[in-house]
Each structure stands twice: as structure tokens, then as C-alpha cells.
Amino acid sequence: MTGPRGADVTRHVVVDTDAGIDDACALLYLAGHPGVEITAVTSVAGNRPERDVARNIGCVTRLLGLAPPVARGAAGPLPGAPSVPRGTHGTDGLGAPLARHGLPRPMPAVSGESAAELIVRLARDRPGELDLLALGPLTNLALALRTDPALFTKYRSVVVMGGSGPYDLPGDRLARDSNIARDPAAARAVATAPRADLVMLGVDVTATAVLQPEGIAALDAAGTPVARFAAAILGAYLRLGDGTGRRGGVPLHDPLAAGILLDPSLATGTALGPVAVLPDGPLWRARLMRARDGRPAPFPHEPAPDTRVVTAVDTARFLRGFLTALTGGATAPGDASGATT
Template sequence: MNSRRAVVVDTDTGIDDALTLVYLAAVGGVELVACTATHGNCSTADSAINVGHVLGLCGLPDVPIHLGRRGPISGKEPRYSHRVHGHDGLGDLGIQKLPSTPRDEPAAEALVRIAAERPGEVDLLVLGAMTNVADAIAIDPLVLTRYRSVVVMGGSGPYQPAGTILEVDANVDADPQAAEVVFGAERGHLVMVGVNVTSPAILDERFLATLAAQPGPVTSFCTAILSYYLDFYQEKWGRRICSAHDPLAAGLLLHPEWISASADGPVNVRDDGYAVRARLMRTAVLELPAFPLVDTPDTHVVLDVDQAAFLAEFTEVMANADARLTVQ
């Protein structure tokens, strides 16, 4: 890690979000400034409860939690990923959640305040629907310029070669209008970590066994929720594996040197009638698309990463999370 990072996490706390929070708490050199709860994997209210549980489990009960609105900025009813993450966001495992109380200050106002209080010092990691960030931009159109960086787990990268099928761009699809606002806003350094690069970051049963071999309150929690996640995805892949979507985005925030290929350019939110995606407006060979595009400020779009370096650190940190958190 290049230097100590102060990070705000905007999250729809499902299973991979929870693993990401543990990673950030245990990796060392990270100050968790606040967490803002949004919708997507579960409801905004359940997301906040899950954040509170993970932070309490990691010995960080004083990190402020702020609630965002319950659904998209369009006013449509939110859609949740209950089949993937369980109704409660953490696998419906009957976990007795540690108590926590969100702050009265709404998420969007907290995002604006933190950026104004510590300009250029804090990174914003966006792991869910971009509703809270869009609401913050409505309050202060320059809010993203005040963050040291903004790393978004969302988007699909450039257009893929013919015949390539991508994972669902869930965080964009959860609130497309909010994603349009974010990718169209003035910013300093905005990084898109899309499903084009997170999907190949595979966690498998060997990773699960490594966690299970180091029993403790944190690793046991992570083992339980990840096991549920692998059970779901085995019907997709024929194996008990999953993609480390949110953890990879966190890893790249802390280790931008792991980005091995990238491109800068405008990102547009596109609806093909079946799915909504945020795309770098370039083809697979980084040429302009065949249709007019919306001119937006350049986004730094990740095209490839050092997966081995990420998985090595993530495995070591997560397997030793209890010991790491004890000595911090």
C-alpha cells in the first residue's frame, strides 16, 4: 500500500460487501471514516444493520453509519438480490446482529460534509447502487472533486468482443439514473472497476477452506456467509466458486499498481432492452462506437488487473483477520 488511506464506503451490504469491510478493517493502514448505506443486495435499512454488525465484529463500533434513501432517485420501487444474498443480505443464516444506531445525518449530506471537511484526503469507495452519490451531487455538484479518488464497483468496461457474455452490471442496473449523474459529474479521479475485471477474480473452495482453518469470530462469520454465496453460484458455474466483485474494487483503491491495463474516456449508461450497463464508449479495440455518444468527463476504466497479487493479499488478510484486528 502506497500510504495510509482514509476511506468512506458507500455500500448495499450483501455478502461480498461484508467481506470487503472485513478486508478494509484488517488490512492495516486504512481509516474507515464512515459508511453510507444504500439499496441493492438488500434494503437500505438491512444494509445499515449489516454494516453495524460487521464493524462491531471488527472492533470498530464507533465508525459512523448514515442511511440513504430506500430506493432509486427515479422513485421506482427498489429491486433486491434476495436470491443471491438472502433476504437480510447476509444469507438468512439467523446471525444475531450486533446492535448499531445510524446517525441522524442522511447519507448524501454526510458525503458532502466529509468531502468539505477533508478535501483531497478521503477516498470514496462505491459498492452499491449509486443513489447516495447522486443525491450528494445534487447538493454539491463539485463534491466528487473534493475526494482524493472515487472508486466505483460498477460498469462493464468497453464493449466486449463479439460473443462475449458479461455478468450483470447490478450496481448500475439498480439505479441507472443515479449512475448517469455520477459518470456525468465533475470529478477529480474517478475509477470504474467493472464486471469485466471483477468477474475473473475467483474465490473457490480452497479459499473457503483457508478461512475455515483459522477459526475466530471474524473468520467464522466470513466462512458462513461465503459458504451461502458459493452454494448459490454453484448452479451458475457447476462449481462452488464466486467472483470477488467488491473486494477487488477495494484492493485496487489501496493498490492502484495492480491495475495492469486501463483506458480513459467517457462512460455512458446504456439500456439494450435486456440489461442496463455503464460502458466506456469504446469498442473492444478501443475505437469509437458506431453510434453517437454522450460527452462526459473522462473516467479511468480498468481493463485488466494483477489477479494473482490481489488474491494473494486478500487471502492472507482474510484468513488472519482475527489476529490482525486484535493487534491493531
Template sequence: MSQVRRVVVDTDTGIDDAHTLLYLAGRPDAEIVALTSVYGNCVEEDSTRNIGYVTRLLGLDVPIARGAAAPLKGDPRIAGHVHGGDGLGDRGYDRPLPEVTGETGAELLVRLAAERPGELDLLALGPLTNLALALRIDPELFTRYRSVVLMGGSGPYAEPGTLLMIDANVNNDPEAARAVFSAPRNELVMVGVNVTGGTILGEHAIAALGAAGTPRSRFASEILEAYLDFYQNEWGRRIIPLHDPLAAGILLDPSFATGWVDGPVNVVTDGFLSRARLMRTVNGLPPAFPYHPAPDTRVITQVDAARFVADFVEVLTQ
């Protein structure tokens, strides 16, 4: 068995976040050591309630802290049209608020890193507001984590004429994302929509989740309906991308990433959307405009999607 990764998860607990927690809990080389909530897929209170529901399902007793309910500036964008009003597809689950530490999410991120420097990995699955607030407390925070892996960003500039899915986690709080990508770090890995959007859970895999019959697989299958309702409008098929689970997979097994570029990431806007971009074109050249220097981020550009999807299904159905 490979070395166990002890993971702190910052999550806006929607459907693929819940799948990610199931995946982490099922991997023998992962230990979830704490969870922090943030708005995004649902409001922050629902995110916390969903953390409580999933941890009870898993029999997991770890510190939970409530995090940011809104971005650093402006009002939150809530993706209820994707994840259902409650974040878990409106299945009617009993979701009482779990016991929390009394700290903010940012305070818990800082405390754990100070108590266990170099031991923990931070996995960020939602808007980066908690991480930015934590950096205000400790600007060297990311140097105290073994690694920081985030689901967000859009990779390098794409081939001309190519369109990408919305980079929702960055678009929900671009100011927080700027703080994250400019902060000192040991290792910061960006798993963006350029690779998650093509990592597809297809019809056969979805059927396998439903047929497995374990409490975890049944839950994973049940909450998919709202997600499938949304993504069928993208491809005309009831299939989904594994956004957040892929980030967890790469944290645990970097060989799922088959291509990457280390370089500066900036948050840029076209006036409508904000995206985190590696400041390189598809040909590896700098963009045709000035950009802000930043420490290198490992930007994932290619993945072994088939191998990851097979591992994800195996873990959730075992």
C-alpha cells in the first residue's frame, strides 16, 4: 500500500463533492482528517448539513468547521439548478446540522497546518474563499501543507475556437482565487475544467453504481438524478463529468495525470466570466499581453480518464 495521505477537505458539498468524500473514504491510502464548508453548489448551511449527512453515512468522526457563506466581494452564486436546492438533489434526506468545532473554516485550516506541518494535504472542492481568508491569517499557510490540490481553473489557453465549461469555483470568487494562486506554497496543483470536463461517468458506470446495492453505492446513485437532469442538456445523454472526484484521485495517485505544465496562473476576466489560466498558450508560448508574476502552479493538462473512472467505480461499489 502506498503512503496514506491525510486530507483536509474544503467543500461546497454538492453531488460530486459527496461522491468525492465517498471515494476518499473508500481508498485505503486516504484518511479524511477534517472538513470545512463553503457556499457554492448550495448555501453554506446546506453544505454543512450535507457534510454531516455523508460523514454519518460513512461512520466518520472528524472535526467540522463552518466556513464562508459568501465571496470576499459581492453576493454568492448558488448552483441549485445543478445540484438541487439542498445540494444533494432534493431527495428529502434528514440532514441535521452536525457538531462543529466553533472555529471558522479558515481558522481550522490554519490551526491544523500549524499543529501538523508537512503532514497534511489540503483538497479544495469549492470556491476558494476559505483558503483566501486563511491566507490573511497566515500568509505562509500553503508552505505548511504537504500539498494543496484544487478543483478549479481552466488550464492553459485553449486551441483557438475551443470552448470550455465554466470554471465555477474561480468565477464564484475571483478575488479569493487571485490570493490563492499568488501565495507561497510547497506544491499547488490545479485540476481544472480542461481535464475534468472530459472525465465522464458513462451509462454503464452509472448503472454499476445503482446495481451494487451497498449503502454507499445506493446513496451515490440516488443523488445523481438532478446532476443527470442538468448534464443531459450538454450532451443529450444522461452522463456526468467527475469534476471533484478527479482532483481527489490525482491527489492520491498523481499518475492519473499524464500531462502537466508548471507555471504562473492568473485570474482573468472577459467581462462576463472569470477564469484561472496558466499563462501559456496551447503551444506553450506566453500570452499576447502582460501578466502578473506568480509562483509556479502544477497545471494538469492531460489525464488517464478511463483508468480513473474505473478506479472510482470500483471504490464506490466495493
């Protein structure tokens, strides 16, 4: 079996996604790496309703010339979840630039299995071989754990884009922890499940991986269909950021999670310990029950196995790699990334 550029496949990735703009860029980034196979993609409601998510998966995989198994997943969170705004991904979840670029959003051919069923079956059939990358609310993973409580022990690794990092003093100003807030019960099920290797990359870190307008311009200048598509949706993300078009850059939340899965050395800081899902006003956050200085959190919390929580990343190296993966090396990424750290 070969990867996108003919190299031997060394990573087989199952992607669970709510297919917003940065989710789409994570799929493009994975596909741009030699030796990486996107083994399956599953949809979950989040950035947009699940039907839109499935259509966006179809749009991106068609653009890439890939046809991985696609399974449709949860149309909503587990009972009791708060209402969380959809965020800044436009009316279709991809910033709505597709009609201008002549790109269809077909409903892909889908598996007869649900997302949870496919996630469970793949782990059972190929234990220790696959990596699971969760880019949206964790509803599908929680449902899969109901069928197989040992699910995460069968994946080579599980990487979750969500959480808010180590516990700190009240009053921390952090980006909204949307993937956790949209289904806190599912996040709690994931945080407490047995695992071989569970990595959590939170908004405290992903918000630092910001692609500046110069980076978006470099993608557009590369001229390939993938790079121009990425430039179009990231440009829409930039304009949608605060409604004024003056936002400084776009955070690459989900591509960074994909980057950590493929190259754990991008993480320049990690902490190990239990993760708890805690109220944060009307919403919820997932926090490592350790302070940044290593002290345990000063309050009781639900017991959980250790999660490896990323606390810092080499953002400049990641952003260079992101541009290279999406352009096939057609840019000078050291000059064009516009990295901020």
C-alpha cells in the first residue's frame, strides 16, 4: 500500500471530524504527507449540522482524489449538553467560498455502518495499527466506547483536539473550548476510558499556531487546486473571524492536532496526568488536573487514567510544514508562513 506520493504507508489515520474550515485543512495536511493513509473519515455534528459535515467531507476527499470509507455519525450531543454557537465557519462550514470556485459539495458514498460502529470495527480488525484523530465533539467516540470500553487500547494512538491545558487559577482568559463544550458528557467518557496513548491538544496551545495573511497568500500563489482551495477557505476564515476582516491571522487548531499525531516532536512541552471536564460558566472545559508548575489541582475530581497533554509546540516549524504539505513544496515556507509564537 502506498501513500499520496508513492512512499510506503507508515501511518493509517481514522479522522473523526465536524468538518469546518480548519478540519478541512487538517485533511489536506494529512494527504500532503508521504506515508500517510487517511483510512476512514467519520462525521459528527459540531461546526455545522451533521449533514453539512458529511457533504464537506465529500468536497474535500473529492478534491484530493481520495475515496476513504465515510461513515455518518452523531447528529447531536449526548443528553444534557449546553447550547453552543456554531462559530465562524460560515453557512456551509467551509466559509461559503465554494460556489465562487466551482467546487461541489456532494454527499459522499457512505458506509452502512454508523461512525461509532466503523471506529469500533477498524480497531478490532487492525489492533495496534491505526491512529484515531478526533477533531470535533467527542460524541462518536463516547458512543463507540459504549460498545467497546477497551477501544482506545486497540488504537496505536488517540489524539484529541480539545481541552484547555493544565489547571490554573480562576480568571484565565482562554479561547472557547468548543469541542468539549458541545458534548461534555462525551468528553468525560473519553477522559476516563482506558487507553494505550491518549494525547490532548487544547485551545491554550492551538490558538498560538496562527497562519498570517502572508501564509494564505503563499497558498494562493502556489496555484495548485489544493493550495488554492485552502487559501479560499482560510481567507474566508480570516474575514469571518470578527466580522470586520481585520483579524490578524487564522489559528490552525485541527491541522496542529494532525501535526502532533504525525510528528510528536512538534510538542516542545507535555504534562501527564488525569483530565477532568469542569464547568466554566454556562459551558464546560477539559483541564489537566495539574497546575503548570506540576502541583495537583486543589479540589477533588473524578479519577481518570493519565492523559498526555501538550503544553507547548514549535509553531514556526509546524507552520512551515503545513505550507509545504499543502503546496507540495512550491512555496518558500520559511519566508511565507508569517508565523507567530
